[in-house]
Amino acid sequence: MNIKPRKRFGQHWLKSQIALENIITAAHLKREDRVLEIGPGTGILTERLLPLVDRVLAVEIDRELCEFLRNKFANFPNFLLVEGDFLAQDLSSLLIENTSFLEYNKVVANIPYYITSPIIEKLLGTISKPSPKQLESIVLLIQKEVAERLVAKPGNKNYGALTLKVKYLADCEIVCKVPAKAFYPPPKVDSVVVKITPRKIDNPPRNPSFLERIIIMGFAGRRKMLRNNLKALVSPEFLAEILADFNINPQARAEDLDLPDWIALANALWDNRVELERSGFRD
Numbered sequence: 001m002n003i004k005p006r007k008r009f010g011q012h013w014l015k016s017q018i019a020l021e022n023i024i025t026a027a028h029l030k031r032e033d034r035v036l037e038i039g040p041g042t043g044i045l046t047e048r049l050l051p052l053v054d055r056v057l058a059v060e061i062d063r064e065l066c067e068f069l070r071n072k073f074a075n076f077p078n079f080l081l082v083e084g085d086f087l088a089q090d091l092s093s094l095l096i097e098n099t100s101f102l103e104y105n106k107v108v109a110n111i112p113y114y115i116t117s118p119i120i121e122k123l124l125g126t127i128s129k130p131s132p133k134q135l136e137s138i139v140l141l142i143q144k145e146v147a148e149r150l151v152a153k154p155g156n157k158n159y160g161a162l163t164l165k166v167k168y169l170a171d172c173e174i175v176c177k178v179p180a181k182a183f184y185p186p187p188k189v190d191s192v193v194v195k196i197t198p199r200k201i202d203n204p205p206r207n208p209s210f211l212e213r214i215i216i217m218g219f220a221g222r223r224k225m226l227r228n229n230l231k232a233l234v235s236p237e238f239l240a241e242i243l244a245d246f247n248i249n250p251q252a253r254a255e256d257l258d259l260p261d262w263i264a265l266a267n268a269l270w271d272n273r274v275e276l277e278r279s280g281f282r283d
Contacts, residue, residue: 003042003064010112011062013041014141016182019193020048026175026195027108027139029053034101038086038109038119043069045110050076057101059086087118110141113189117146117162124169124198127212135198139175144190147174151194159255161219165212167259170198203263211266218254218262225251234269234276242268 014020023045029035033053040046040058042065049056055078060066066083073079080101082094095102111119123138125131145158150172152159166172175193180186205211218229226243227236227250240250246264248257257265269276 003068006062010114011041012113012183012185012187014044014110014178014182015184016178019141019176019178019182020045022176022178022193023108023110023139023141024048024052026193027106027137029106029108033106033136034104036104036107036109038107038111040069040081041065041110043072045108046073046079049108050079054078055080055101055104057082057091057095057104059084059089059091061085087115087122105136107135107138107140109139113143113146113187116140116142120166120196124166124196127165127168127215128209130169130201131198138170138196138198139193140196141178141191141193143187144177144192147192147194150196154256154258156255160222161215164215164259164262166196168201168211170196172196203260205263205266205270207266207270210270211263214266214269215254215262218257222253222255224253226254226257227251229254238272239269242272 027035029049029052031052031054034055035049035053035057037046037049037056037058040060046056046058046069050073057080058069059082060069061084063083066081069081073081080095080098082089082091092102107123120138120140123131123135148158149160149162150166151174152163173195175195178191178193180188180190182191214230214233217233218226221229227239230239242265243250243252245268246261248261248265
């Protein structure tokens with residue numbers, strides 16, 4: 001190919017057939033599926049996807065690779081390539097003449113590790129603004145450390161704001177590990193395949209934006225107790241009373257609360273906005 005991986009794009013090209021098979025298996029692909037692939041690279045995963053699904057929409061930022069991919073898959077009418085940065089793209093405005101490719105129901109990709117969180121947020125949305133597009137599943141090859149944050153349980157050192165933001169919108173599981181030797185060039189970190197399954201929000205808080213706000217505030221200082229991290233919002237004494245009402249240790253840290261605890265706390269605080277306003281809170 002005479003094309004070298006570019007560091008500025010975080011390119012590590014997958015070459016392992018075992019890893020590819022695990023990705024395909026995790027995606028549970030059906031003939032009618034329409035797949036979005038972010039960062040197809042040399043097209044090794046694309047090549048496996050095309051015969052299995054109805055359509056593949058690929059977004060690639062590297063101009064040289066785009067030229068290579070267009071030539072490689074020129075004879076596949078179910079392949080469409082968009083050149084550009086996925087995070088900066090408004091695909092709906094670009095695909096006016098190919099709107100059927102916008103109807104993707106699954107995402108399958110080996111993404112650049114340095115933009116994993118922004119990509120997940122663009123696909124899922126946020127607590128305050130969930131994505132209107134309900135995907136069936138998202139299968140990604142990502143850095144092991146990020147995956148461990150996605151699936152972490154309360155009390156674990158990896159448990160944090162990212163865990164809760166994703167858990168609010170989807171279920172997440174680690175499928176398998178992928179060794180560094182499975183890539184060219186080998187990354188300096190371990191990798192895993194992760195499956196994210198978006199789901200309906202069964203028990204939304206009364207104010208999702210407020211929930212998002214207190215989660216961010218709560219994890220601002222991991223070593224501090226929650227009542228100290230939220231003291232700019234509510235007095236420690238009042239917060240301790242609310243935590244006690246839910247049988248939560250008044251000395252709890254943010255990492256000790258599971259998602260239902262956070263929703264209950266957000267609702268209780270929201271219902272006592274008079275107390276919040278005394279601390280200078282403004283909606």
